[in-house]
Amino acid sequence: MTKPVVAIVGRPNVGKSTIFNRIVGERVSIVEDMPGVTRDRIYSSGEWLNREFNLIDTGGIELSDEPLLVQMRQQAELAIEEADVIVFIVNGREGITGADEEVAKLLFRSKKPIVLAVNKVDNPEMQEQLYEFYSLGMGDPIAISGAHGLGLGDLLDEVIKHFPELDEQLYDEETVRVSLIGRPNVGKSSIVNAILGEDRVIVSNIAGTTRDAIDTPFSRDDQDYVLIDTAGMRKKGKVYESTEKYSVLRALKAIERSDVVLVVLNAEEGIIEQDKKIAGYAHEAGRAVIIVVNKWDALEKDDKTLQEFHQKIKDHFLFLDYAPILFVSAKTKQRLHTILPMVSEVAENHNLRVPTNVLNDLIMDAVAMNPTPTDKGRRLKINYVTQVAVKPPTFVLFVNEPELLHFSYERFLENRIRATFEFKGTPIRILARKKN
Ligand code: GDP
Numbered sequence: 001m002t003k004p005v006v007a008i009v010g011r012p013n014v015g016k017s018t019i020f021n022r023i024v025g026e027r028v029s030i031v032e033d034m035p036g037v038t039r040d041r042i043y044s045s046g047e048w049l050n051r052e053f054n055l056i057d058t059g060g061i062e063l064s065d066e067p068l069l070v071q072m073r074q075q076a077e078l079a080i081e082e083a084d085v086i087v088f089i090v091n092g093r094e095g096i097t098g099a100d101e102e103v104a105k106l107l108f109r110s111k112k113p114i115v116l117a118v119n120k121v122d123n124p125e126m127q128e129q130l131y132e133f134y135s136l137g138m139g140d141p142i143a144i145s146g147a148h149g150l151g152l153g154d155l156l157d158e159v160i161k162h163f164p165e166l167d168e169q170l171y172d173e174e175t176v177r178v179s180l181i182g183r184p185n186v187g188k189s190s191i192v193n194a195i196l197g198e199d200r201v202i203v204s205n206i207a208g209t210t211r212d213a214i215d216t217p218f219s220r221d222d223q224d225y226v227l228i229d230t231a232g233m234r235k236k237g238k239v240y241e242s243t244e245k246y247s248v249l250r251a252l253k254a255i256e257r258s259d260v261v262l263v264v265l266n267a268e269e270g271i272i273e274q275d276k277k278i279a280g281y282a283h284e285a286g287r288a289v290i291i292v293v294n295k296w297d298a299l300e301k302d303d304k305t306l307q308e309f310h311q312k313i314k315d316h317f318l319f320l321d322y323a324p325i326l327f328v329s330a331k332t333k334q335r336l337h338t339i340l341p342m343v344s345e346v347a348e349n350h351n352l353r354v355p356t357n358v359l360n361d362l363i364m365d366a367v368a369m370n371p372t373p374t375d376k377g378r379r380l381k382i383n384y385v386t387q388v389a390v391k392p393p394t395f396v397l398f399v400n401e402p403e404l405l406h407f408s409y410e411r412f413l414e415n416r417i418r419a420t421f422e423f424k425g426t427p428i429r430i431l432a433r434k435k436n
Pocket residue numbers: 010011012013014015016017018019059119120121122144145146147148
């Protein structure tokens with residue numbers, strides 16, 4: 001479930017973001033649709049030889065206005081802490097610089113596997129440039145050209161050799177993995193502490209768990225949960241941890257590992273772009289989502305406040321119309337006890353299977369109510385529907401021409417499915433396949 005993390009490090013202009021974009025490819029997504037240039041995409045997923053991984057471009061994390069060397073040190077530190085494999089990129093056209101040596105020195109101290117890539121080796125005649133990089137003491141340098149897409153396969157072959165074994169499964173299937181995401185100071189740690197302090201909550205003794213002691217397993221009413229990345233929420237202090245992009249990165253990692261994501265907002269501050277971006281990622285990743293509006297105590301309220309806030313959330317998170325919204329206060333504990341039952345409910349929906357016959361009846365009724373779309377005289381014909389996956393529930397329509405299933409009709413079918421099964425808190429997916 002957990003994908004290995006690969007971090008790209010190196011001084012500015014060696015080609016980190018070019019290589020990042022090459023590896024992740026062009027992927028259309030809500031997150032990436034947001035304003036901002038390539039540099040905004042510092043975290044994405046890639047795949048090589050059927051191994052999926054997440055890639056971080058540390059150069060995209062503007063840490064501070066500190067001098068270059070300090071920034072590079074922070075980026076290297078971040079990579080050492082977060083990554084399973086580090087790709088260290090140098091520039092074959094310029095040779096080794098003092099800054100490269102600095103980075104190398106830092107990386108040496110970590111125990112993480114490092115792969116050295118010499119970029120801008122745009123043609124075979126330039127291969128000789130490779131030799132001087134042996135002196136960095138990082139083993140065989142791999143020649144690549146981000147601009148021309150050369151050598152990336154060799155690089156990725158080397159990278160995946162260092163991935164951890166596939167078969168690790170940290171928690172059993174029934175355990176609901178929950179994460180809280182949101183900007184600093186919205187009250188995530190306060191909520192976590194309050195939940196873990198509830199009478200009926202039994203926090204497991206995690207002394208024995210080594211690798212992921214950053215998570216907190218607990219149970220309540222015979223349901224097992226694990227709070228993902230609790231440590232990341234509490235541990236604050238490193239320079240890079242206060243930067244916005246780092247907190248996004250941390251959130252994305254937590255989302256990857258979760259079943260249910262609590263998007264925490266601060267009632268006093270409203271909603272900003274960053275909140276939408278992260279919530280969009282949770283949606284896109286197919287996670288169940290609950291919106292938690294914290295600090296409800298701190299707001300001046302009249303009889304319209306709740307409704308207005310509700311509407312504001314609906315307007316900002318259009319794609320999350322299935323997500324329940326809870327208004328809580330970690331300070332006064334108001335409605336805090338409703339969080340876990342809601343987590344349990346949406347987790348159940350996230351994992352729900354609809355019997356095939358019920359599903360087919362439902363879709364046929366929907367088609368009778370609103371005929372399938374046509375295009376140039378051809379009409380979409382749905383032969384059969386079946387649910388192929390859970391987490392999130394995913395339905396496949398077997399049809400005559402998949403491209404005839406337009407977004408609006410897909411949306412209509414989704415609404416019909418939700419009219420019967422609600423699927424509160426979980427995205428659902430509808431795919432069309434050609435039936436031969
Ligand atoms: P970063 O600062 O390390 O992320 O570097 P960028 O990816 O922004 O690249 C810096 C410059 O090097 C840009 O002008 C790129 O077009 C150029 N560049 C990147 N990869 C290559 C390459 O393989 N060959 C050549 N000749 N130029 C490259």
